[in-house]
Amino acid sequence: MDATSPKLAAPSAETIDRLVAVVGEKYAVRDAQEMENYVTEWRDRWPGRASLVLRPGSTQEVSEILKIANETQTGVVPQSGNTGAVGGQVPSPSGNEIVVSLERMNKILRVEALDNTIAVEAGCILQSVQEAAEEVDRLFPLRIGSQGSCQIGGNLGTNAGGIATLAYGNARDLALGLEVVMADGRIWNGMNRLRKNNTGYDLRDIFIGSEGTLGIITGAVLKLYPNPRDRAVALVGISAPEPALELLALAQGKTGNGVVGFEIFPHYGMEIVERHTELRNPLGSYFPWYVIVEIAGGAAPGDLMPVLTSILEEAFEADLISDAALASSEAQYQMFWSMRERMSEVQKFEGGSIKLDTSVPVSQVPELIERGLEALKEAVPDARPLPYGHIGDGNIHFNISQPEGADTDAFMARWDELTGIINNIAIDMSGSISAEHGIGQSKTYMMPKVKSPLEMELLLGLKDLFDPNGILNPGKVLPS
Numbered sequence: 087m088d089a090t091s092p093k094l095a096a097p098s099a100e101t102i103d104r105l106v107a108v109v110g111e112k113y114a115v116r117d118a119q120e121m122e123n124y125v126t127e128w129r130d131r132w133p134g135r136a137s138l139v140l141r142p143g144s145t146q147e148v149s150e151i152l153k154i155a156n157e158t159q160t161g162v163v164p165q166s167g168n169t170g171a172v173g174g175q176v177p178s179p180s181g182n183e184i185v186v187s188l189e190r191m192n193k194i195l196r197v198e199a200l201d202n203t204i205a206v207e208a209g210c211i212l213q214s215v216q217e218a219a220e221e222v223d224r225l226f227p228l229r230i231g232s233q234g235s236c237q238i239g240g241n242l243g244t245n246a247g248g249i250a251t252l253a254y255g256n257a258r259d260l261a262l263g264l265e266v267v268m269a270d271g272r273i274w275n276g277m278n279r280l281r282k283n284n285t286g287y288d289l290r291d292i293f294i295g296s297e298g299t300l301g302i303i304t305g306a307v308l309k310l311y312p313n314p315r316d317r318a319v320a321l322v323g324i325s326a327p328e329p330a331l332e333l334l335a336l337a338q339g340k341t342g343n344g345v346v347g348f349e350i351f352p353h354y355g356m357e358i359v360e361r362h363t364e365l366r367n368p369l370g371s372y373f374p375w376y377v378i379v380e381i382a383g384g385a386a387p388g389d390l391m392p393v394l395t396s397i398l399e400e401a402f403e404a405d406l407i408s409d410a411a412l413a414s415s416e417a418q419y420q421m422f423w424s425m426r427e428r429m430s431e432v433q434k435f436e437g438g439s440i441k442l443d444t445s446v447p448v449s450q451v452p453e454l455i456e457r458g459l460e461a462l463k464e465a466v467p468d469a470r471p472l473p474y475g476h477i478g479d480g481n482i483h484f485n486i487s488q489p490e491g492a493d494t495d496a497f498m499a500r501w502d503e504l505t506g507i508i509n510n511i512a513i514d515m516s517g518s519i520s521a522e523h524g525i526g527q528s529k530t531y532m533m534p535k536v537k538s539p540l541e542m543e544l545l546l547g548l549k550d551l552f553d554p555n556g557i558l559n560p561g562k563v564l565p566s
């Protein structure tokens with residue numbers, strides 16, 4: 087789907103000069119070639135063009151930029167780490183919009199260990215926030231494969247999930263307050279540090295997950311957690327998704343809230359990770375499915391290895407699992423998780439791949455996978471499905487690699503048809519077509535299908551209220 091913004095024209099030369107003057111020539115990119123990194127995204131799926139890229143250094147500068155953009159009706163695409171998976175962070179091919187990158191606004195503002203809070207600028211890289219928490223022996227639990235480059239503004243903009251959502255929730259659950267620049271340049275200071283604050287409607291939650299269409303997030307107060315004293319991880323060979331869910335229930339029953347990560351991938355995932363990386367299956371044999379389970383907590387290092395061992399032994403006795411390897415060192419811990427985190431990346435080397443982000447109630451994941459595999463077999467018998475991911479949250483990335491040797495362009499041309507097959511199954515099961523990535527420009531056309539007329543009316547009304555000129559991320563989330 088193409089995200090065009092027909093209502094908004096390109097900024098005039100005079101407007102461009104006014105916008106550049108806000109940040110200074112040094113922090114503006116006018117040259118099309120130099121803009122390349124800001125207008126293309128990692129999947130190469132939504133090529134865009136921009137009139138200008140601006141890299142403001144303060145909230146005040148973001149405010150000045152939006153005042154001018156609103157007055158001149160210039161489309162603005164907010165961008166953080168540019169790792170988004172649905173093309174929300176890149177401009178349309180029209181070349182009419184400007185990109186506002188938050189990358190220079192990367193300061194940790196305040197860490198309050200006793201409050202368990204950290205205040206940051208929106209351009210902070212996620213990993214820097216995790217490290218700042220670690221320095222005061224706290225945990226910031228948002229964990230995603232892109233954490234070395236994605237930024238807090240983008241994480242909140244998309245309401246990111248990841249591999250620890252099971253225990254700690256998604257980005258929305260980890261934010262206490264926000265600072266946001268409105269479309270007309272006014273600044274909302276909502277940097278709330280309170281755990282409890284029921285004073286009317288919650289504006290924070292309206293901005294989180296709005297993908298840059300209602301305001302630009304410039305700062306956030308985030309929740310920290312006590313650092314678990316120990317963690318234990320295992321890679322498990324398993325016959326099917328059903329017993330995986332039984333293993334999850336067993337592990338949760340034995341540890342209380344101790345299961346922090348629980349991910350699944352099929353044999354095809356193991357095959358391509360081994361084919362394209364240095365990572366190797368630590369189990370003696372190969373199995374139809376694999377699960378990575380991580381538990382955390384305990385009072386001291388070493389506490390949890392016996393706990394996880396006894397969970398796995400019980401699962402083995404009950405015929406739930408076929409084999410398991412426990413990580414016995416930090417290197418092995420990293421290796422197990424790398425297998426999971428590199429799954430999307432290695433799919434690239436297998437030719438064209440179609441990506442999905444469906445969710446259903448946790449107990450219904452096996453049905454989603456079974457129905458999806460059956461339907462795909464009928465549509466593209468030789469396609470190589472890769473349904474993997476956050477089974478503990480009911481969120482499966484039902485990715486599909488092209489048949490070996492097939493024409494990549496012809497396969498990719500079937501994106502809407504094949505994603506439609508899986509998404510329709512998820513919808514039929516009262517699930518979601520976007521569990522954690524958002525709508526961006528890739529699923530905008532599906533909004534009227536997944537939202538009722540009443541919801542659409544309210545969402546369009548909100549957009550109109552927050553951004554009456556439609557300058558913020560035009561063509562994203564809601565059909566224009």
Ligand SMILES: Cc1cc2nc3c(=O)[nH]c(=O)nc-3n(C[C@H](O)[C@H](O)[C@H](O)COP(=O)(O)OP(=O)(O)OC[C@H]3O[C@@H](n4cnc5c(N)ncnc54)[C@H](O)[C@@H]3O)c2cc1C
Pocket residue numbers: 128163164165166167168169170171173174175188208229230231232235236237238239240241242243244245246247248249296297298299301302303304427430522523526559562
């Ligand atoms: C290897 C890899 C693994 C990934 N794994 C996961 C995963 O497990 N879970 C998951 O949820 N996602 C995952 N993603 C997708 C992506 O990393 C997340 O969506 C992330 O939250 C995007 O952050 P970003 O800083 O890159 O934002 P961007 O890509 O720059 O922007 C994303 C969206 O947010 C908007 N936005 C950006 N900054 C702001 C701001 N300051 N204010 C308002 N809106 C803003 C943009 O306009 C855009 O719509 C993965 C991506 C990769 C490459």
